[in-house]
Structures are given as structure tokens and as C-alpha cells.
Amino acid sequence: MKNFLKMIGIGVALILVATTGYAQTLTVGSASGTQEQTITIPVNFTNDTNNVVGLQFDVTFDTGLLIVTTDPTKGSALTNIDVFWGANYGDGFAKVIVSTMDLTPLPSGEIAILTILIVGASGTAQLQLSNVVMSDTDGNSVKPAALNNGTISINTSTIQNAAPPDPLLSVLYSPWGEFINPADTPPIAINPTPAMVVPQMSVNSCSDVNWPIMYIWLPDYGIGIDVSPLASSICESSILTIELGAVDFTDWAGLVFDVYCGYVTSSGDIYYNAYEVNVE
Incomplete structure (x- = not known):
């Protein structure tokens, strides 16, 4: 019951303004490809002080250049770890909510994978983090040290x-x-x-x-x-x-x-x- 109440607190914290600062970072990967090519982009998390047990974020992009084709999937860092996982996507965004079930710290590493279809013919597409919220074991919000956006360089196909x-x-x-x-x-x-x-x-x-x-x-x-x-x-x-x-x-x-x-x-x-x- 105690852990359950803490999970409720973490859920509340994920919609509050961050108040505590640590050394956590969240990074969206970068890649290159051509029109009509499907690529995967990792989202990596660094939990330096092991304070964060819950994490929420959106990745937004220009739908004239990219579209997400499926819900984000768990990254390799979550292999064999019991977590609450919520992920979906829509017009111009992909969303992830994740927290450990036993309130142990989230591991550092690849936390999520985005599957993206390139629809633009050329240019550089931005993968921008937004609505990022982190929560510690007491349900307090944690302010990340750095948020690193990604890019996809779209190359013209050679025919x-x-x-x-x-x-x-x-x-x-x-x-x-x-x-x-x-x-x-x-x-x-x-x-x-x-x-x-x-x-x-x-x-x-x-x-x-x-x-x-x-x-x-x-x-x-x-x-x-x-x-x-x-x-x-x-x-x-x-x-x-x-x-x-x-x-x-x-x-x-x-x-x-x-x-x-x-x-x-x-x-x-x-x-x-x-x-x-x-x-x-």
C-alpha cells in the first residue's frame, strides 16, 4: 500500500512544475535518411544521481518532413525491468510516460525508441523535447540538467x-x-x-x-x-x-x-x- 501511495504521488508529480535540480539528462538521437525511408531514433536517459523513478516527455516534429508510424517502444535499458509504460503518438508528436513499479531508480541508457517515416524530400527535421517531467522516489518533481534535441538530415535520393x-x-x-x-x-x-x-x-x-x-x-x-x-x-x-x-x-x-x-x-x-x- 505504501508503494501504491507513492506511485500516486509520482503520477501527481508528473503534472507539476519541477522543483529539485539534479544531474539528469534526456537526449534524442540524430540520424540521416531519404524520403520514404523508415528509421528508428533512440531516446537516451542519464540518471546520474539515481533519484528519478518516473519520467514523462514528448518529442515533436514537422509533419511536412516526418511522421511517426507506431507507438514508441521500450529501449534496451528497460529490458527485464518491471515498469509502468505508457506511450502513444499523434499528428506531430510522440509521447512516453514510464516509471518503475517498485520505485527503484530508472536505469541510464536507451529509454525509448521512436519509429519515424521520412516524408519530406530534403532538409533537416528537428526532433524537439517538450513537456519533460521527472519525479523522484518521494513524488517530488526533479529538474533535469540538460535536454538535448535531435535532428534527421534528409538526403535527396540518388536514382x-x-x-x-x-x-x-x-x-x-x-x-x-x-x-x-x-x-x-x-x-x-x-x-x-x-x-x-x-x-x-x-x-x-x-x-x-x-x-x-x-x-x-x-x-x-x-x-x-x-x-x-x-x-x-x-x-x-x-x-x-x-x-x-x-x-x-x-x-x-x-x-x-x-x-x-x-x-x-x-x-x-x-x-x-x-x-x-x-x-x-
Whole structure:
């Protein structure tokens, strides 16, 4: 009961103005990435004098550059520690409330992890701490010694039409599995029957492929379709194969469409090839 009453006091302290000063610091990490890349950002806590048992903070940011895609998760410092954990996110912010259940001091180290999607094309996004409140074992508010904001540097993606130094290999299998090289017979022609759309390309290393991409453009209709989520892929011996599966072209004789296929690296660089397909 005594600990329970103290927990109530800590909860009250988390909404009061800080009154006691110690040497605690809270730091948001920094990183860099490219548009449409998801990254994780640590929030680190230093509990130098071991006075703090409860902690609350928000991290705010420009939604034109970043969005949070899920609730913040516990950091590695809280592994195997029994804590009260409250975390959520919204438009332009992520919030964390944490305290130990037995009123022992919170450990120093990585206290939380933010998962952030970069939506801006370029620039520097600020990760700013706000509404920071710390509480000691008696439920008193503790004033932190330092609050360190973070940044995310957004780099412009580098787009290439090949994956040097290997020569580009891009092919389409016919319904019978015949190997057709568009460099030799452009544009590619397929019969209006169920066919497998299976482009390939060479890569420096299969470990370079962070995720594959396939995009189909119908120039006569002005329609583009991102079919990447529907496609499967495999990379072996530095050859990336992306398979869309069987597509029935029976009712589409005369259709012309462009296939863009490739991959995105972990650093956000995009390598792709494009070719035209005619349904005869």
C-alpha cells in the first residue's frame, strides 16, 4: 500500500512544475535518411544521481518532413525491468510516460525508441523535447540538467538506371519461359494469353537490395500502378528476380505498357531499368 501511495504521488508529480535540480539528462538521437525511408531514433536517459523513478516527455516534429508510424517502444535499458509504460503518438508528436513499479531508480541508457517515416524530400527535421517531467522516489518533481534535441538530415535520393559495375540484365519471360532480352528485341512482345511478368537485373551484391520495386505505366490511359506489394522477389548470385505472377492478357490485345523494375538500397539509392511491353 505504501508503494501504491507513492506511485500516486509520482503520477501527481508528473503534472507539476519541477522543483529539485539534479544531474539528469534526456537526449534524442540524430540520424540521416531519404524520403520514404523508415528509421528508428533512440531516446537516451542519464540518471546520474539515481533519484528519478518516473519520467514523462514528448518529442515533436514537422509533419511536412516526418511522421511517426507506431507507438514508441521500450529501449534496451528497460529490458527485464518491471515498469509502468505508457506511450502513444499523434499528428506531430510522440509521447512516453514510464516509471518503475517498485520505485527503484530508472536505469541510464536507451529509454525509448521512436519509429519515424521520412516524408519530406530534403532538409533537416528537428526532433524537439517538450513537456519533460521527472519525479523522484518521494513524488517530488526533479529538474533535469540538460535536454538535448535531435535532428534527421534528409538526403535527396540518388536514382540510377543501372547497378554499376555489373552490366544491366533485364529480361521478360514469355508464357513458355523463353528468355527474351529487350536490348536485342525492343519492344518486347507477348501473346494475349496468361503470361509471367518476371523482370531481372544484376546487382553489385544481393545484400544491397533493401526492398524491390516494380511499377507499371499505361501510357494510353495515363495510369501508373505500383505493383511492388503484389510482387515476390529473390536474389541469387547477384541477380535480382522480381515476379509479378501470371497475368491474363487475353482481353488486352494491342495493349502497350511500360515496366519499371529495380530496388532500393538501405541508404535510399534507387537502381532500376525500364522497358516497353506490347501485347500482340
